Amino acid sequence: MSQSNYNNPSSSSPQGPPVQATNGSSNDPTAVISPQSEMAQAFKDLARGEQHATALEANLTNLENxxxxxxxxxxxxxxxxxxxxGEGPVPDKDGKNEKKD
Structure with a gap:
């Protein structure tokens, strides 16, 4: 009986096994995504995060001004x-002048 390399945890493949999508990016929870598509999605998310950071910075600058x-x-x-x-007698709530101490 021989074991296949797929079941042997000590063997390694250059790219590794495909990864299942668990981040909700697919309607099918068992969908398999490649490391390349995972990296592409990470870069898209990074670009979107940079855009949000730029918008926040602009809003903060406006608020600071x-x-x-x-x-x-x-x-x-x-x-x-x-x-x-602003010197002079200070009127009270009845419109009369109060003495300043």
């Missing part, structure tokens, strides 16, 4: 108050 503008606006108002433009 808007936050910088808001901060500059707030700092400008604070500087105006520090320069004395």
């Amino acid at each position: 808007r936050l910088d503008a808001l901060l500059a606006s707030i700092e400008g108002r604070a500087a105006q108050l520090d320069e004395g433009q």
Whole structure:
């Protein structure tokens, strides 16, 4: 009786056995995919990930610019108050002037 190389775990083939698709990329769960097609799919996924990263970076840059503008606006108002433009009596909720301590 001789054993075939397919059943012998110590033997190796140059490309190895085909791999079953388990990532949901096929409607048939027993579909066999080659290492080349698996690599091609990995490169497609990588390219799609790069596109998403670029879009996220653009959105973050836009958000950063808007936050910088808001901060500059707030700092400008604070500087105006520090320069004395906001001095004087402070009206209370009834419209009457309160004393500043």
